[in-house]
Amino acid sequence: MNSDFTIAVHSLSYLAHLPDRIAPSDRIAASVSVHPVRVRKVLSLLCKKGYIKSKEGAKGGFELNCAPDQVTLDELYLLTSEGSIKPKFPNPNPQCLIGSNIEKAMDGIFIDLEAQVGSYLKLYTIADVLDRVEKQSRK
Amino acid sequence: MNSDFTIAVHSLSYLAHLPDRIAPSDRIAASVSVHPVRVRKVLSLLCKKGYIKSKEGAKGGFELNCAPDQVTLDELYLLTSEGSIKPKFPNPNPQCLIGSNIEKAMDGIFIDLEAQVGSYLKLYTIADVLDRVEKQSRK
DNA sequence: GTAACTATAATATTATTTATTACAGTTATA
């Protein structure tokens, strides 16, 4: 899974926990600890899907536009990391029975695995993540 | 998942399909299409776990030492890629409620996810992979 | 004794990820 997923989950949780649910990319970036340009790139995906709205100009930023308990981690996985479970198959030898067929043979397994991962991640929402964050902070 | 998994699965399938079930690293490497030194590195892990035996010297190589229908992909995943599902959390800000707790909050989710992945991969053996390779080759 | 092999460490190369810079466009507000 790639770290755009981390950025998406962190950003949504961050916005959800703010009283006014809006923050500019540099503030979000400071919480996630990545570059603001990267935050904007990932959040632009979330904008397209309507999870957040972006406001340009002064006092702008990214504003939550969804119910935290309605957004599942599965959706964010698909948006940011779909297909990332399968490892690389670096040009196996086409002259060889195994080499020429193994990637396609494994593809079916990995497609189902992705579905498994999806159905598990569907059990968790941004609201759940926030709950866990709060529980963790009380430890 | 990292590509050492690919190398492990490919190598075991490759050995299993050979009449004498033995081959040197450079032959395996030619089928997988990676460097022989890398094959030896990954296969040395499989040796330690007893899946194969290595024979040094002339006419040596790696010899299968297990029943292909008894080795599950789960075992090979754990050996080569355990923990690789979880994305990176690049030093989130310790001054922030979200930043200081999100990685630990997510850890629980990813631990369970790994277990899910494991239990799915347990459904497939090297023998199954070989079957699929053969079916694929007849398409 | 030699050729064919494994084992493994050290280094180099390549690919991927991430950060940075740059700049055009938008908007609140002084």
Next chain:
DNA sequence: TATAACTGTAATAAATAATATTATAGTTAC
């Protein structure tokens, strides 16, 4: 209405991770 605070996005640079290569020592069949 000028300016500061923003987003959007492309281009480039830097850092990191993955992979290959080189080197060397040890083993074994013949």
